[in-house]
Amino acid sequence: MKLLLPVTLDEVVAVWLGAEVHSNRFGTIVCSMLRRDGLPAALVTDPDLTDEQANAARLGLLREYRGFDQADISFDTYIGGLPVRDLAWWRVSLDAGDVARLHYINWDYWVEVTGGTRLATTLASAKLAEPGETDTIDTALRDAFVAGTPVPEIILVDSGPNTRLVVLEGHVRATAMAMAGDNLNECTALLGRSDVVADQWFY
Template sequence: MEYLRESSENEMIALFLQTEIRSERYRDEIMRVISDLGAHGSIILEPDLDSCEENSLRKKVLARFRGYGEDREIFEGFPADVRWVWANMTVSELEKVKYIDYDYWVELSGGSRLAKDAAARIRNGVEIFGVSNEGFLAGAKAFAGGSTFPPMILVSDHEEIIVLEGHFRLTVYMLEPDSIRDMLKVMIGFASKEKLMKWSLY
């Protein structure tokens, strides 16, 4: 792993929301939360990390949307003090990144929680809970054709690395690993194993 620079909680929140607001699955819900807070979508689409007001609003959005800082949903048990950094990772390093401990991703990977194993099962036509794999295959085709995706957000206890945001993208990358040229830029948060083990999805 190649360290690039320090990041911050504010930048992580902005990246998380920027990525998910572009998803058809989450867009409307996020926009409703923004509206309820009397804010505008630009705080996510064009974030100003130097604005204390915007940073506070984005944190409230992620709290209402995903339970961040409120010890619920995907952030249940998630540590409060995380060191966020930007880094580059090689394909071999990405192959060791685990999915969260969530039924769909555990089953898709055959129990290993590794995206490379999920990719092999997808190629073999294995579908989980009746959910089509067409999205993964279309994403892999687009990636092989030169499309780019936002950086994933990962967390680590300095031993294991787990996806916080970016499960679809990690799966796509493992379907087309040869299309990763050299290294991939990611945001990664570091916390002690003792603290990270309290995360419900660790």
């Protein structure tokens, strides 16, 4: 994994929302909140990171539906107090070897479907072994990663160089990346890094 450029917390929030506005699980919630507050869809789909009011609005949205606490800049209900202000945020490049190290967060569902490993490659192997059970979203995303088609960046954390890589946002995309295996076209992700991560329950 290569560290490319530092990124701001505002960009992390924008990437998070930009991915989830298209998700089956959260897209409806994000869109309804935008309509409720009279905010344009472009706030999320075409973010202007130089606009401080827009940055604050996106932060407010993420705070409301994901438990992102605006007062101390930490994830509250979703992650359980991760002090994201203490993390150094980077845009990184990922190859197939890096993807082999991706772990899902320590939730019961991800532990169960991976037989306790929490590795994206474990679930990817199971999906590839049973093509009839593979979701079309997984295969479409896998093909996009192989072709190098732009896909929203996943958001990761680790506690330092060569430590466990854990997915904060983008579990479905992480699975598709693992399904691509050695055919994965090198892609980018966002990474939050700090030794405080190692103390978090989800890590």
